[in-house]
Amino acid sequence: MTANASLDFGYPWWLSFGHLVILIPALAALAAALRFRWPRWLVILLGAMTIWSVAAMGALNYVGINSRGTLPTPNFFTAGTGKVLDIGAGTGRSSIMLLEARPKATLVALDHFGESFKSHFGHGPTPQERLQANLNAAGVANRASITTSDMRKLPFDDASFDAIISAYAVDHLNRDGVKQSLAEAHRVLKPGSDFLLMLVHNDRWIKFAFGPALSHGGTRNRLWWNDRLKEAGFQIAEEGTAPATLYFLLRR
Numbered sequence: 001m002t003a004n005a006s007l008d009f010g011y012p013w014w015l016s017f018g019h020l021v022i023l024i025p026a027l028a029a030l031a032a033a034l035r036f037r038w039p040r041w042l043v044i045l046l047g048a049m050t051i052w053s054v055a056a057m058g059a060l061n062y063v064g065i066n067s068r069g070t071l072p073t074p075n076f077f078t079a080g081t082g083k084v085l086d087i088g089a090g091t092g093r094s095s096i097m098l099l100e101a102r103p104k105a106t107l108v109a110l111d112h113f114g115e116s117f118k119s120h121f122g123h124g125p126t127p128q129e130r131l132q133a134n135l136n137a138a139g140v141a142n143r144a145s146i147t148t149s150d151m152r153k154l155p156f157d158d159a160s161f162d163a164i165i166s167a168y169a170v171d172h173l174n175r176d177g178v179k180q181s182l183a184e185a186h187r188v189l190k191p192g193s194d195f196l197l198m199l200v201h202n203d204r205w206i207k208f209a210f211g212p213a214l215s216h217g218g219t220r221n222r223l224w225w226n227d228r229l230k231e232a233g234f235q236i237a238e239e240g241t242a243p244a245t246l247y248f249l250l251r252r
């Protein structure tokens, strides 16, 4: 396996290390507070801010926002051979996760690589170039191809994929977009095949890492997703959580 250092998923520095903006001044003020004997409550406050920012940065990087991911369940696509679609592939984290876990599979990495992509992943190489570089660095590029398209209208025939994976992408859409993209996923998946859907989950990791003000994950809960998935015609074979993630293993 290639080291994480050779992969760059392009997430901005402030997402992984933004806590330094609090940590550095808090630490400097704490040193001054101890040196000049500032009031005790201020020392406690500054100490708490210092401890939280170190621990929160650790939690965020433990969740691994910028590092390789692993499948949240071993029960997905156990046959392991055939063509997989990654919906909202971004810079390749979920594509590489699948291709490394299922070494006999091929994969189509689909994304619209739109403006929101640029604001999320920053500038520099084009999104497609960054995705291609990560596939190369992970040594899986010979089993992957890239398609630029909207997940709400997939450019594929009915029942043309043996499995689908999607991570932290469908949940970026509004209600109609979710409905359309799930219907499209159902259409292009072969009957009896698996769809692994991963969503950002506002769990204790996210809440602690970002603090209450910045924690995110949306207001749609597990039941809301259950209803949308069943409406789209999927059977829910398994559902569960991993750090920062709510996942559904679906079957068409």
Ligand SMILES: C[S@@+](CC[C@H](N)C(=O)[O-])C[C@H]1O[C@@H](n2cnc3c(N)ncnc32)[C@H](O)[C@@H]1O
Residues within 6 Å of the ligand: 087, 088, 089, 090, 091, 092, 093, 094, 095, 110, 111, 112, 113, 114, 116, 117, 149, 150, 151, 152, 166, 167, 168, 169, 170, 172
């Ligand atoms: C947070 S990223 C997730 C990337 C990747 N799956 C991962 O695991 O890191 C969400 C991706 O969804 C893509 N996306 C959002 N709306 C889309 C749409 N309507 N069609 C295709 N891709 C879309 C964005 O461009 C972005 O790359």
